[in-house]
Amino acid sequence: MKKIITLAALFFTFISFAQVKVLETVPVEKLGKVNNNYIQKIGDEYTVYYTIVQSDDDSTLRKFSFKNIDNAYNALYNIIMGGFTASPLYDIKLELPNNYIWLHYTGNVVPDKATVQFMVSGKERDAATNNVSEPFVKDQINKLFQK
Numbered sequence: 001m002k003k004i005i006t007l008a009a010l011f012f013t014f015i016s017f018a019q020v021k022v023l024e025t026v027p028v029e030k031l032g033k034v035n036n037n038y039i040q041k042i043g044d045e046y047t048v049y050y051t052i053v054q055s056d057d058d059s060t061l062r063k064f065s066f067k068n069i070d071n072a073y074n075a076l077y078n079i080i081m082g083g084f085t086a087s088p089l090y091d092i093k094l095e096l097p098n099n100y101i102w103l104h105y106t107g108n109v110v111p112d113k114a115t116v117q118f119m120v121s122g123k124e125r126d127a128a129t130n131n132v133s134e135p136f137v138k139d140q141i142n143k144l145f146q147k
């Protein structure tokens with residue numbers, strides 16, 4: 001009888017601990033930051049948080065994400081930086097898994113003071129809104145991407 005009670009107690013103890021699982025955690029790494037804009041890396045996914053220039057609500061921070069497949073992080077950086085040297089400056093349209101992003105470049109009369117803005121819209125049918133980031137100069141993009 002003692003053996004049955006001991007086995008039953010062990011069985012119930014085993015069942016109660018089986019409900020708790022230890023999950024693998026992935027560290028969150030905050031990369032470069034410019035004002036309130038920053039890039040965050042979780043595993044192989046990068047998220048760019050940016051402040052929008054016009055907003056009807058209190059939240060002015062928006063984001064877009066992508067996985068670092070085929071070195072997409074460095075490719076995005078190179079595309080943005082290449083746009084600064086284009087003559088004439090022109091917008092570049094990018095497609096991410098959930099968003100379309102236009103890199104809107106504006107020149108300035110002062111040399112090396114061209115700016116780029118992220119113009120982001122969702123791919124969903126109802127995503128008619130565009131979010132436009134504050135303008136970034138070349139040095140700010142370098143700092144944001146930690147280059």
